[in-house]
Amino acid sequence: MARVLLCGGAVVTLSMGIRHGFGLWLQPITQEMGWTRESFALALAVQNLSWGLIGIFTGMLADRFGASKVLVFGALLYALGLAGMAWAPNTLIFTLTAGLLIGMAQTGTTYAVIYGVIGRQLPAEKRSWAMGVAAAAGSFGQFFMVPVEGQLIASLGWQNALLVCAVLVLTIVPLAFALREPNFHALKRSAAGGQQQTIAQAVAEAFRNPSFLLLTAGYFVCGFQVMFIGVHMPSYLKDFGLPPHVASYSLALIGLFNIFGTYLAGTLGQRMAKRYLLSGIYFIRAIAIVVFLLVPLSPWSVYVFAAVMGFLWLSTVPLTNGAIAQIFGVQHLSMLSGFVFFSHQIGSFLGIWLGGYLYDHTGSYDVVWYVAIGLGVFAGLVNLPVKEEPVQRLPLAA
Structure with missing residues (x-):
């Protein structure tokens, strides 16, 4: 168990830590290359959309062949995408590398694949924790990596900083070998409880289940909120005259407080109804954004907002995935998590792209902040009726 948590946590730390800092590259790249904010935002929006869509099929591969092979391929794609992002001569190549290629890479190096290993290796009573x-490891990656990325950009320039990150992400490869599952097929049979579902049966069962659809709808909102804030917050703060280090520190604070938030969410999810915890998270996010917009903007108001949002940032992840595992079991967990995460990434796409689009056309992020508030209330409501009881299956034909 310790090996799985340590190595899986290290993979998520690197993969998520690097991606959480992409907002720091928005102004250096657009200013030097003469691109609009919308063009940069579109590339990262494509990244999130491709991550979500391709993640469904990556989850199928991980459920079928195990996580280690998928992790190695994902790490290589990640490094290639970061290098291509550094050398992209125009917005099309930038979108293909920063968007499509890195999005594909993240399908194989983040939560869905790692949670598949955790689901198979750990007993149900410890799974949510x-x-x-x-x-929390992903949150530590944000806390640790975002300031590092900011320093790399400041000292080496944005292109060399991306190349250094490309080298760093290759350390996922040896971690992948440490996550190999010699008893993979035996664990799958045990997880299925003697009833081997096909992919088609698992998908049909999930999409007939109202709770799966409600969790999917809520996760859409999570993606919209966190990616809008993560990508556009640095530029929003600079527009109001705050120095660049305020943005770096605020993103780091989000990562720091999310370490505690996600750990607490996973622990409470083992003891309490996950639907109530999810609803509370979304409602509090909406309130936090309202307060942030009403109070005078200052470094300290930014830091307090970052701390509150950080506590809620990825706390939806263990609860949503834990609920899916609780309802449907773990035989097809990576794939089903991939479907729900696709909804998250559609939200991410809209949060990133809409932020850039409306800023370029209105000169302000105000409308997107208001949308984020309304969506938070919506997500809080739709999670309340989720039923977390395991599905009752008839014996499958041999």
């Missing part, structure tokens, strides 16, 4: 630990 372990998912919280893995999510």
Whole structure:
């Protein structure tokens, strides 16, 4: 168990830590290359959309062949995408590398694949807690990597900083070998409880289940909120005259407080109804944004907002994935998590792209902040009716 948590946490730390800092590259790249904010935002929006769509099929591969092979391929794609992002001569190549290629890479190096390993290796009574630990590792990556990325950009320039990150992400490869599952097929049979579902049967069962659809709708909102804030917050703060280090520190604070938030969410999810915890998270996010917009903007108001949002940032991840595992079991967990995450990434696409689009056309992020508030209330409501009881299956034909 310790090996799975340590190595899986390290993978998520690197993968999520690097991606959480992409907003720091928005102004250096657009200013030097003469691109609009919308063009940069579109590339990262494509990244999130491709991550979500391709993640469904990556989850199928991980459920079928195990996580280690998928992790190695994902790490290589990630490094290639970062290098291509550094050398992209125009917005089309930038979108293909920063968008499509890195999005594909993240399908194989983040939560869905790691949670598949956790689900198979750990008993049900520790699963939500372990998912919280893995999510906390992603938060530590944000806390640790975002300031590092800011320093790399300041000292080496944005292109060389991306190349250094490309080298760093290759350390996922040896971690992938440490996550190999010699008893993979035996664990799958055990997880299925003697009833081997096909992919088609698992998908049909999930999409007939109202709770799966409600969790999917809520996760859409999570993606919209966190990616809008993560990508556009640095530019929003600079527009109001705050120095660049305020943005770096605020993103780092989000990562720091999310370590505690995700761990607590995973722990509470083992003891309490996950639907109530999810609803509370979304409602509090909406309130936090309202307060942030009403109070005078200052470094300290930014830091307080970052701390509150950080506590809620990825706390939805162990709860949502834990609920899916609780309802449907873990035989097809990576794939089903991939479907729900696709909804998250559609939200991410809209949050990133809409932020850039409306800024370029209105000169302000105000409308997107208001949308984020309304969506938070919506997500809080739709999670309340989720039923977390395991599905009752008839014996499958041999």
